[in-house]
Amino acid sequence: MRTEIRICGFGGQGIILAGIILGKAASLFDGNEAVQTQSYGPEARGGASKCEVVIDNKLIEYPKVQSLDVLVAMSNEALIKYIVDLKDNGTLIVDPGTTDVEDVRDFIEEHNIEVYEAPATKTAMEDIGLKIVANIVMVGVITKITKIISKEAVIKAVEDSVPKGTEKKNIQALEAGFDLVE
Amino acid sequence: MAEEFFIQGNEACAKGAIAAGCRFFAGYPITPSTEIAETLAKDLPKVGGSFVQMEDEIASMGAIIGASWGGTKAMTATSGPGLSLMQENIGYAFMTETPLVIVDVQRGSPSTAQPTMGAQGDMMQARWGSHGDYEPIALSPSSVEEFFYFTIKAFNLAEEYRVPVFLMTDETMGHMREKMHIDESKINIVPRKRPELTDDYLPYKYVEDGTTPMPAFGDGFNIHVTGLTHDERGYPDTNDPDAHDRLVQRLCNKVLNNRDKISSVFSQFCDDADTIIISYGSPTRAVIEAVLKIRKEGKKVGYIKIDTPWPFPEKQILELTEGAKHVIVVEMNLGQMYYEVDRLLKLQTRVHFMGKIGGLLPTPDEIISGIKRAEGE
Numbered sequence: 001m002r003t004e005i006r007i008c009g010f011g012g013q014g015i016i017l018a019g020i021i022l023g024k025a026a027s028l029f030d031g032n033e034a035v036q037t038q039s040y041g042p043e044a045r046g047g048a049s050k051c052e053v054v055i056d057n058k059l060i061e062y063p064k065v066q067s068l069d070v071l072v073a074m075s076n077e078a079l080i081k082y083i084v085d086l087k088d089n090g091t092l093i094v095d096p097g098t099t100d101v102e103d104v105r106d107f108i109e110e111h112n113i114e115v116y117e118a119p120a121t122k123t124a125m126e127d128i129g130l131k132i133v134a135n136i137v138m139v140g141v142i143t144k145i146t147k148i149i150s151k152e153a154v155i156k157a158v159e160d161s162v163p164k165g166t167e168k169k170n171i172q173a174l175e176a177g178f179d180l181v182e
Numbered sequence: 183m184a185e186e187f188f189i190q191g192n193e194a195c196a197k198g199a200i201a202a203g204c205r206f207f208a209g210y211p212i213t214p215s216t217e218i219a220e221t222l223a224k225d226l227p228k229v230g231g232s233f234v235q236m237e238d239e240i241a242s243m244g245a246i247i248g249a250s251w252g253g254t255k256a257m258t259a260t261s262g263p264g265l266s267l268m269q270e271n272i273g274y275a276f277m278t279e280t281p282l283v284i285v286d287v288q289r290g291s292p293s294t295a296q297p298t299m300g301a302q303g304d305m306m307q308a309r310w311g312s313h314g315d316y317e318p319i320a321l322s323p324s325s326v327e328e329f330f331y332f333t334i335k336a337f338n339l340a341e342e343y344r345v346p347v348f349l350m351t352d353e354t355m356g357h358m359r360e361k362m363h364i365d366e367s368k369i370n371i372v373p374r375k376r377p378e379l380t381d382d383y384l385p386y387k388y389v390e391d392g393t394t395p396m397p398a399f400g401d402g403f404n405i406h407v408t409g410l411t412h413d414e415r416g417y418p419d420t421n422d423p424d425a426h427d428r429l430v431q432r433l434c435n436k437v438l439n440n441r442d443k444i445s446s447v448f449s450q451f452c453d454d455a456d457t458i459i460i461s462y463g464s465p466t467r468a469v470i471e472a473v474l475k476i477r478k479e480g481k482k483v484g485y486i487k488i489d490t491p492w493p494f495p496e497k498q499i500l501e502l503t504e505g506a507k508h509v510i511v512v513e514m515n516l517g518q519m520y521y522e523v524d525r526l527l528k529l530q531t532r533v534h535f536m537g538k539i540g541g542l543l544p545t546p547d548e549i550i551s552g553i554k555r556a557e558g559e
Contacts, residue, residue, distance in 0.1 A: 020359060024188040027361040034188070036359040040298055062471035062546055063358055
């Protein structure tokens, strides 16, 4: 079944790496198909950043979002901009430290959106001591909530994608993400 | 041996270049092509190759022309603004029959327009960008895996016909990541035809298939390489109308006479189709999804994916569209390959245009609406 995920926030938050990890986990380590696309501004940091991952158990033709199943917002600007693409009964995952779901409450109620608040940035800073691993915490959260990819695959994908020597901290961040939601 | 990767189109292109035997890259980085240069800067030295970041695009073309004449397979990568700057030396490469590969990861245009957005606005620039009569070869991949294999094919065609070959892709394909399955047994490399050193050796001798074997600097041949009209010895002969006619006709015909061998398309559901969609490169991904969807509604729609926009696959398109009432050309510009299709088919079929600019892929739903609109006309 086709599942469409969009992760969005600011450039520099590791939004695109989070998408790559999900895509790699699904395609290389779970044996499914995945396509990851991205859009970003010309700035290196601070501009809006958006990453889309489509996962399916069969070959994926159209690589972009058509009917968004899961929106992960790591900035309030991105939350407000992209919530409108989320389908009815879709899943919204936000970092309450960087977003305010009250700003999109009307949409959530009107479209029966399932909302998860996962303080990824706070967890990254307090539990791991590194703000920059908030994206990996979020990958853990997405894995746990959506169940589209297996934990084993995502662990392998993180190890395969992060800079050498940082694997331990990143796996800690991932596991903190697993534990952040029920 | 088979291997699987989850990588970007641009990275697949760089891997394809190395697999094809490319050992020299010169370029000037430009979004959205930069990852090709970045990957080759890391990987070329590991296989004994060289990477040079040049001062600009025209110098980059000059450097790869020189490398190719030095006996090395060479490539550059750019986007529209860079391709504009390369045009003078691209013409020189055609006239001097220099095999090389130019990758254009197209972005919003004209001018510098949209660095991080996709487009297909340079298709005619690949065809006619430099002045004069010449016949380019261009390939357009529509998956990451195809980007790898088409890069190898581009090098092979460049060597086989001694021409610059374009890889015309776009931001979507360059930056998209997906699973790439590489089977080394499927990789076939065409080596450069080298001449024999004889007393009566002529570097531009007329040969039956049009492609003269190419010596390298340092091999011991006495040759002159020039953009001026030249005779079989390579000497300038600029006032003889016949010499010019013979040379330029040969340069064009070595590609045109092999058009059906060089050009290729992939098609599905065309046999019974009332409507056929034609596309190339990344929009093909939306077209296939749209066709699969609309066929479930019982509509007889097929598609043709053009793998080689140049030389334009006339024979294949004529044959495949024979029974169709409508042909729709989908591309990310305001009409380029559409005019080629219309020229070819207008006497037998209605040809419709569906273009989109702005940087985003057309969606399957937009294409389905386009099909219904065309059929209703």
